[in-house]
Amino acid sequence: MIEVTSDVILENLFDGVYFVDKDRCITIWNKGAERITGFEKKEVIGRRCADNILRHIDADGRELCLSGCPLAATLADGSVREADVYLHHKQGHRLPVSVRISAVRNSAGEIIGGMEVFTDNLNSMRLMKELELLKLEAYLDSLTGIGNRRYADITLQTRILEQQNHNISFGLIFLDIDHFKIFNDTYGHKTGDDVLIMVGKTIAGLLRSTDIVARWGGEEFIILLPAINPTLLKSISQRVRLFIQRSYLMVGTTKLSVTASLGATLGIPGDTPESVTRRADSLMYVSKMSGRNRVTIG
16 A cells, blocks of 8 residues: 655645745745746745745735735734735746635644645636647747737737627737847847746736737737727736836846836727737837836827
């Protein structure tokens, strides 16, 4: 008879699990945590989760490690907490996860640490459907793993037909990473590529199941949002901008981040793919001229 210990079960759980002591120093990091975050056990054991590892932020982009950390609150009062947050993946992008935090007590009932269980919140069905389409190389951006310009063109044509024939609204966001050439020249093309991957994956993790993001070319991205209103368009645009700003890469001990300028618009009757894209692109340039790292809607 094979004996299976609790340590073996914990290590092989599909969900991510980690333990921290009273000082929030990580003492256990299972394979699920490695899979979801990209950080190996040897990289995190003995460090604090706030040390440029997970760095959870909430849906409004607030840094929970600086204020409002649910793990710290549970260590203080022993209450179980649940939350939907966005963790920092080793590749730099923000990943949506659901977390459950509970206190760990000794035999005397004293809190000696905390345990967090987390699972990624990506819509698996959406990803499977997209992969069925994007597995054809013609529609896949080989660097970032999101759709390419051809995929965006096809989807945009579909959105325009839906509006014309069924009166279904859509929004388009045109996004350009600020000062990307300077970043590339300073840190090299490999780091520049890593930033493009980070931005693409961060955006993908924020969108609804019906939305798509594609790399338009170079450091430009396009986001298509069906069945949307002006309020939601503004909200999603600002969240995308903020989450790009809150994402970062660690290159050695250097923390690298970028910002982006966005132009957002709703489709209008009579729009063609060229007209709506040109309008969003022009709005993006207004954001550039107004100081960058902002959204212009029109």
